[in-house]
Amino acid sequence: KQEVTQIPAALSVPEGENLVLNCSFTDSAIYNLQWFRQDPGKGLTSLLLIQSSQREQTSGRLNASLDKSSGRSTLYIAASQPGDSATYLCAVPLLMDSNYQLIWGAGTKLIIKP
Amino acid sequence: NAGVMQNPRHLVRRRGQEARLRCSPMKGHSHVYWYRQLPEEGLKFMVYLQKENIIDESGMPKERFSAEFPKEGPSILRIQQVVRGDSAAYFCASAARTTPNYGYTFGSGTRLTVV
Numbered sequence: 001k002q003e004v005t006q007i008p009a010a011l012s013v014p015e016g017e018n019l020v021l022n023c024s025f026t027d028s029a030i031y032n033l034q035w036f037r038q039d040p041g042k043g044l045t046s047l048l049l050i051q052s053s054q055r056e057q058t059s060g061r062l063n064a065s066l067d068k069s070s071g072r073s074t075l076y077i078a079a080s081q082p083g084d085s086a087t088y089l090c091a092v093p094l095l096m097d098s099n100y101q102l103i104w105g106a107g108t109k110l111i112i113k114p
Numbered sequence: 115n116a117g118v119m120q121n122p123r124h125l126v127r128r129r130g131q132e133a134r135l136r137c138s139p140m141k142g143h144s145h146v147y148w149y150r151q152l153p154e155e156g157l158k159f160m161v162y163l164q165k166e167n168i169i170d171e172s173g174m175p176k177e178r179f180s181a182e183f184p185k186e187g188p189s190i191l192r193i194q195q196v197v198r199g200d201s202a203a204y205f206c207a208s209a210a211r212t213t214p215n216y217g218y219t220f221g222s223g224t225r226l227t228v229v
Contacts (some may be wrong), residue, residue, distance in 0.1 A: 004156070031214045043118075043222035044205065051215075089156065093214035098169060100214050101147070104156035 002027045002094055006105035014113050015082055021075040021108045023090035028068045031100075035064050035075050036089045038107065044089070048075070080112045118143075118208050119188075120221035127196045127228050135191040135224045139208030146189045147218060148174075148181060151203040160204075163189055196228045 003026045013019050023033070035047045048064040050057045050073065056065040063076040077084055087109045091102040119138040127133050139146050144164055149157040159173040163183035174181065178196075183189040193200055203225045207218035 034217065036220075041123075041225070043120075044220040046217060046220075049215075049217055091157075095214070096170060099145070099162050099212040101159035101162065101170070101173070102149075102157070102218070104158070106154065106156040 002030075002092060002103045004090060004092060004103050004105040006088075006090060006108050008108060009106065010109040010111070012111040012113060013080060015080060017080050018076065018078050019080055019110075021077070021088050021110070023073040023075070023105055025071045025073075025092055025103075028071050030068065030092045031095060033064075033066055033073050033090060033092050034102070035062075035073075036091065038087045038089055040086075047088075077110075082112045082114050085110055085112050118206055118219050118221035120204075120206050120224050122224060123222060125224055125226045127226065129197055129228055130195050133193040133196050133200070133226055133228075135193075135204050135206075135226070136188040137191070137206030137208075137221060138188040139206075140210075140219050143208035143210050143219070145209040145212055146183050147207045147209070148189075148191050149205045149207065151205065151223075153202070157205060160191070193226075196226070198228050201226055201228045 005024045032051045034049045036044045048057045050066045061078040066073045087107040089107045091104045093100040146163045148160040151157045161174045161181045162170040178194045180192045203223045205223045206221045
């Protein structure tokens with residue numbers, strides 16, 4: 001049974017720092033892994049999708065890495081800004097017969113202090 | 115393209131009432147998924163629907179919960195006789211295809227509060 005864990009549950013850092021968010025999964029046979037951002041009271045925004053054959057994906061100041069063998073992914077945020085404050089979620093797909101569903105971590109709540 | 119539209123954004127119901135949550139998928143998307151996010155927890159899959167068909171409802175409670183996606187109109191998630199434990203954020207997502215490579219597009223969610 002696939003389980004996804006995110007540590008820490010909350011993180012507060014000063015503006016300008018680089019930081020790393022962690023995501024681990026118990027079944028390494030994943031199809032891909034996706035990072036999302038959730039702002040308070042709002043929906044989910046997809047940040048990066050990293051395929052199982054890839055080691056990393058980059059978008060602007062964000063870099064996601066994937067190590068299937070160890071069951072881990074990291075989201076690296078460079079030069080953090082107050083606008084990066086949000087909850088960051090990771091998810092992996094669980095393939096079913098005719099569709100798939102996402103298995104989610106509980107998220108890391110990130111606060112960037114000005 | 116307005117994206118995935120969910121309404122209402124916030125819904126307050128007294129215990130025992132019915133809650134109806136609506137989701138209009140993105141234009142051209144025929145696959146709809148509902149997820150529930152309990153406070154301080156990750157999202158959990160509830161149900162997957164295509165037009166006029168429930169494909170997978172393995173994540174939906176057997177009682178009081180139902181979902182539909184009619185030929186015309188939005189998908190509806192219905193919760194009858196709500197209880198305090200139903201208080202959560204309910205997210206709808208739509209997709210053009212069911213392979214993981216294409217991902218979902220999520221709506222902004224409906225936050226249900228049962229008082």
